[in-house]
Amino acid sequence: MWRIYFEVCDFLAGLIPNRVKRAQIRKEKLYDYRKKYNALRCALPRGEFRRVRVIKGGWNIGFIVNNKYVCKIRKYYDKNAPVEKVLREKRITDAFADIVPIKIPRIEIVKSKGFTFYKYDFIPGKNLNRLPLRTIIENGWHWGKQLAQFIDAMHNARPTEINDLISGDGDGWNHNDICNNIIVDKKTMDIVGLIDWEYSGWGTLETEFTNCTKFSKKMQESGIGTAIQIEYHVIQNRRKKNKKI
DSSP states (O other): OHHHHHHHHHHHHTTOSOHHHHHHHHHHTSTTHHHHHHHHHHHSOGGGTTSEEEEEETTEEEEEETTTEEEEEETTOOTTSOHHHHHHHHHHHHHHTTTSSSOOOOOEEEEETTEEEEEEEOOOSEEGGGSOHHHHHHHHHHHHHHHHHHHHHHHTOOOGGGGGGOOSSOSEEEOSOGGGOEEEETTTTEEEEEOOOTTOEEEOHHHHHHHTTTTOHHHHHHTHHHHHHHHHHHHHHHHHHHHHO
């Protein structure tokens, strides 16, 4: 759907007679979609582009290529931005890839025509937030346990390689946007991935719990937030008992 939108709007923008205005519209409203898409085609084998979907959310615009991998880039990309800022998401996902119990993107950096893309393998499945409310309620405790295990592993880990990214008040590492980015296998009803880490960072446990449901009325109504918190505290209590033994 988004690809059709951008293609049509880019075509209509091309009809604007004023060159400066045309370029402004394409940059500010369409995020230089055409330039980024063409840059990506130059960087990757052309045979891969049999099927391309466009996604948009948060800070990024992305291209799902042949259901094989995802290439993301900032909507308002600045080639002069410090390298540390561009690589931040990769550094955090690299640090937690072998720590958390849910699959997360293994990011590869792709550079082409002045743009820098994040590329990672596409995780097949369904976005949990797009499932019917009834389905979320029925599986809420199962998913709540999986997410509690994820939060426990991430929030209480201290990977030294990203110590320099710790800033502000907080007591651990957060994904910070779990609500909209949970990928579920509809056959097994297991969570198989957690994507889009651009908001991840140092923060409070309360914030992580809140952001599990904050951005979706459906997730709030399902009760999954309660399941996550209860299952998290079960993990903590079990750990305390084991330490006493």
